[in-house]
Amino acid sequence: MVTDTEQHADRTLDELVAIAQQVSAAVQTVISGKPEAVRLALTVLLAEGHILIEDVPGVGKTQLAKALARSIDCSVRRVQFTPDLLPSDITGVSAFNQELREFEFKPGPVFANIVLGDEINRASPKTQSALLESMEERQVTVDGKTYPLQPPFMVIATQNPVEMEGTYPLPEAQRDRFMARISIGYPDRQSELSMLDWHGSSSPLDELKPVAHASDVRALVAAVREVHVSTAIRQYIIDLVNATRSSAELRLGASPRAALHLLRASRAHAALDERDFVIPDDVQSLAVPVIAHRLLPSAEAMVGRELPHQVLAGIVQRLPLPGK
């Protein structure tokens, strides 16, 4: 027998999926040939996380962030991180108002629903940490006064790979704040061809119209929170993070926050799949984007040229599901 609450949940889920599909379709008009990246970005949005897009310059990191932001009718601010950027350039400043004869808070770009931090690793660590603090606490404190940020709040940060010149790589403690890391990668031949056709004549980003509203997103987030997570799945997540901690190939394993992020992302993933319960496949498909960027390889693994995400994929492949 199907209960009322289930029916309600199903309806919300249906709506959610419809909206998500619209957003996804809209974003994909800009970023063609990368449905997984788009879907992951949506997942993180619904799971109330932040996303780190890491790739070489020019593959569409900013485009993805912008497209996602624009397809949802909400406030979007973009910060271009440079070495001389100051923390107050992000959080805002208290300026003296000559007329009112008092200090007045000028909100910085962080006061938006979606904040696009472009090339975050070009800024100094001090500035980076200003953004990261507000990411975690969803509030900004300037001159002793605290200003809350409005939900939905999502930071989409892009960064160049650490090997590139002129960068300050994010320390692991700060990488841990991002729910997921995406690597977009080069488009395939067909997508690149069509991109040349399209983008030569007009900018698809300019033509992108919002397909959802911030309030829709809030409702969706609430619906995602209702997705059922069984004990077995929770055990599985714990097993997974524990396996990263005890692996010989990893110097640093996943944090408890990573487990929490993985659980929330799995919920969103299940919801996007029109399911009101999480299955191991959700966790497995999200394990690498959600956990890999938090791991540090051991010396052995570095010698063996084994990257953390490869180690993690191996662990996921081997780790048995908890018994019934």
Next chain:
Amino acid sequence: MNPRLSITAAVAVLAASLSLNAVISGSGWLLAGIGAITCAAVAGVLTRLSVTKSAVAAGLSALIAIVPMFTASSWYPRVGALLILALVVTCALAGRLRWIASLVTYLAIMLIYLNLVFAHAESVGWVIPTSKSLAALAKLPSEATSQFHYLPPILDPLSVSFFAAAGIGLIAILVDILAVSFRRPAIAGLPLLALFSVPVASNLKNFGLGQSITFAIGLAAFLMLLATDGRERLRIWGRLVSFRYVQSGDEAGPGPDTRDIAASGRRIGLAAVCLAILVPLVLPSLQVRDLFATSGTGSGNGPGGSSGSIGSVSPLLTVQDQLSLTSPQNVLSYTTTAASPQDQYLQVYALNYDAKQNDWQPVMHGYRPVSFGKALPVSVPGLTKGVRAVKVTTDVVVADSQRGNAYLPAPYAPVQLKVNGAGWYEYGGSLTVFSSLTLGGLKYAVTSLEVDPTTAELDTTAPAPAWAVKGYTGYNGPDASKLKQIAVKVAGTGTPFQKATHLQDWFLANFTYSLKPGLPASSGWLLDFLTKHRSGACQQFSWAFAVLARLIGIPTRIATGYTAGTPGSHHTWVVTTRDAHAWPEVFVPRIGWVRLEPTPSGSAGQGTAVVPPYASLGAPPPSVSPIAGNPTGNLGKGSTGRIKPGRNTKLSGLSSGTATSSARRGSGFPWEALIPILLLLALVCPAVARVATRRRRWRAASGDAALAHAAWQEMADDLADYGISRQPSESPRAFVRRIAGEAGLDQAARDAVSRIGAAEERARYAASARPATGLRPDVRTVRQAVAARAPWSQRLRARLFPASTLAAGWRGVQRTGEYLGWLDAPWPTVRRQVRNSVAHRSSS
């Protein structure tokens, strides 16, 4: 220091010392040996402690061990003891001479242990040795060596236990020093080999399955020692990847993966051992028995084709050896009160047929002490009052040249013995008297009952007692049925004793005597002897007679010893090695064992052999004999001259076929018949278990979730039976996706699979399961679809040996292998599975 190597070394010594089981009976020696091994291991651990601690241990143990020197009356030993103590402690503290202190520690602890176990009564507070207790210990070895004259397994008195414990302890010390202190476990195999060689070097006659098993156990323990050493060695320069101890701190740590090296080493070792064991089995020219047995004592060599080894004490072979001597030696001389001494044989052993080995073995059922001048502890078996018997006293002097076993030759049936020395025993109710003394030079007087039965008493038809029928009739060696035909024909009709005399007379009439009978040394020699060659010595005659008599239900045994010998001066009879003899004895109710003589005597035969008067007088009328035309009446007492072999067409017709040894060799319970039944059961078991599991699963499932689980499990098992296994990390959805792609199923089956998968997924992970209907037909659909595309061989295997059922057993094997480290890296599948299970264990 990791004690694992010490423990393994101790276990290896223990396993090797198990092989002594064949030589020493009882278990006391083994317990003492285990104690000695433990002491050696403990001493070894003490010597490998830090310098100060090991010095303290060496000093203390040496101090306790040399207490007797301190308590000595003169002052030399005291000063010596002080010097020793000082020397030991100095050596222990000095860097280069530590080995002296170590050696002293080992020996002192061993001495203290032996003193505690074997001489604690004379010690101070059980532990501290005194000069008295040491003297008691010193006596034990000589007592023990006197035991070694006996046919193994020797009895287990205290002295033998001491000897065993001391020997095992010394070997344990050697092994500990070599394997643990010097890290040379391969060389430690030499002392272990010394333990193995004890039973081989002894007089032990028959090595059976038990010996092979104990040998294999010892070998396995030695390999284990090598493997453990390998693991310890690898740990020095690398991380030891051991699944067993993956969590323990001392093994973790970065380093190269050494599993492959270790595993390949083990596999090479295993292959080498398998090869060494299997090659002799496969190659026909190599006799497996010779791996273990002493030369010429294999079973079935009765016809004397083999010469017998010097150390052999098989009574029949002893007779053969003595008869074969080119120059006869004096054995003994005696005077007797018997009326006709020439009829009086001197019996040493009584042998019964051993069906397992198709051989004749001394009767062994324990032993009882014999007191000087008193009646033997066992009465004459079968003899009842009323039968006329004369008491005869015989005074025997054994020649000094006689060595070994003090098994006393005595006229049958001895009832009383006067002999000096302690420790005389009666051997297993056979009235054989023995002791640990040397036979040479012994003087003794034996009183025996010489039975003089009447013809009526002999020809009784009363049934023999059950023990005689059970223990002394029947034969299941080779050619039993053909031999029985011969026996029935030859024995003819009459009372049992008449039949026996018919048999005796047949042998005397138709066979010739030869010490080199030229019979094939095969198990089928007996038929050849009876039908073709018809030539042999007393062993063959007694053997053949006894077998035939047993086949027609007459309780029969073989006795060995000496004939009466030849009369010398002053009424003395002299017995030489020429008089060594074997003869059959049949059991006659109310009289007991009665001697018969099938061996031809005289100059062309066994010189001094004599047909007993009661058997030659009671010769049956010729009409009873089935062998017409063969006179039997001329075989009286002392008959001489070569007796021409008679030709018996009937009997030679019997032997036209070649001798086969197809007859069953074993005895008692028909184990061979069990084997096919067990095989059949083993064949059917997995299939039955699979069906039972299926039934139970469906029956036990109630509720939507349980039904979904049952369906899922059942489908997974079905697929596993057909070779599609599920990875433990695979979710239901992933598994469904894989088999839909891999298994080549039709659409209906694919739908069924996804329905089952979806139901299981919901049951496992959703808040509430969906109503599960039609899952059972779905499972069947999947099974049929998978079976349809499988080749017939796989279908058969899935039915008969379903992998899902066998997996449990396989897991057990895998665990064992994993535990022993044999399966570290044998092949990728297992390795992956083991790793998975470890990953799971470490993560949960």
